[in-house]
Amino acid sequence: MTTKRRKTPVWLAIAGQIRGDIAEGRYRPGDRMPTEAALSARFGVNRHTVRHALAHLTEEGLVRTRRGAGTFVADTPTDYPIGGRVRFHKNLLAAGRSPEKRILQIETRAAAAGEARALGLEAGEPVCSYHGLSFADGQPIALFESIFPETRLPGIAQALQHTRGVTQALDLLGVTDYVRISTRLTAVLADATQAMHLHLREGDPLLRSTGINVTDDGQPVEFGRTVFAGDRVTLILGDGAEDS
CATH class of the missing domain: 1.10.10.10 (Winged helix-like DNA-binding domain superfamily/Winged helix DNA-binding domain)
Structure with missing residues (x-):
């Protein structure tokens, strides 16, 4: 047969x-x-x-x-250190990638309770909220929001509009150095808006990083929330930090 x-x-x-x-x-x-x-x-x-x-x-x-x-x-995931002083552009250049930032929105608004606690403010005090997208070699890898204390950093909104990132903007305002004092990492699923910005499908895996940056005298200058495309970035815990 x-x-x-x-x-x-x-x-x-x-x-x-x-x-x-x-x-x-x-x-x-x-x-x-x-x-x-x-x-x-x-x-x-x-x-x-x-x-x-x-x-x-x-x-x-x-x-x-x-x-x-x-x-x-599919690209090889980008190594992305999280720790003390390495910034976004340095991270990507060190990984052999071309960094780029795109501003989505910069606004002044009242601080939410959690943001106020992170920045050492009273709830409702004015903060500058900076929303943007981070790219590596033209591909979106992260969606971020950085929150800054307006009274502590007058002119931060204008500085962010005219520089390529947070480090340069803070330098213009006299903050020449800052360090990450806390980082919280969480696995989450992309909602519809995040998926649209990162060219993913709703429900795809993301890595969410929440952190606080302070000056050398301990003054908080940035409270940051970032979601990374889970298949495009390898987060490395060490001497580095994401500068939005």
């Missing part, structure tokens, strides 16, 4: 060929993959079959989809 050989599904064979292309360096980490239409033409199949193959590779972690941008070969 002859036993029939089970045929490999076409979508699985396509996934295997794309996996081979990546392994052989035809597509490198961060490269944009050909469109579904281009892959359909290459393999002589419909888009649904290609989509099935790409979904399989996404589950394996070999490729990532970015909403409205396409499918990309």
Whole structure:
């Protein structure tokens, strides 16, 4: 009796060929993959079959989809130290990545109770809230909010608008050095807004960091909350800190 050989599904064979292309360096980490239409033409199949193959590779972690941008070969996660004095730009440059910040909003508002406690203020005192996105090699890796005491740092909002980050802004205001005195790390799932900004799916894993920075005389100057894309960053506990 002859036993029939089970045929490999076409979508699985396509996934295997794309996996081979990546392994052989035809597509490198961060490269944009050909469109579904281009892959359909290459393999002589419909888009649904290609989509099935790409979904399989996404589950394996070999490729990532970015909403409205396409499918990309997964990057190697960026090493990101958390500790005392290493800042955002230094962290990424040391990892061989190109750093970039994008301002989403800078506003003056009343401090919430938890923010006031962290900054040594009375609830309701004015603070500067700085929302932004951090990028490595053009890919969003973190969404942050930094809170500053307005009365202690007059002009901080304007300084943030005209500099590339917190360190330079504080330096303009006479704060030449500051250190991280506490960091709290928590695993969370992306909500719809976070997913949109970080080009993830709602429910994807994030790492949330909450920390307080102080001057050398112990005065709090920043209370920061950052969520990192869980598959794009490796947080390293040591002599470093994220400067938003």
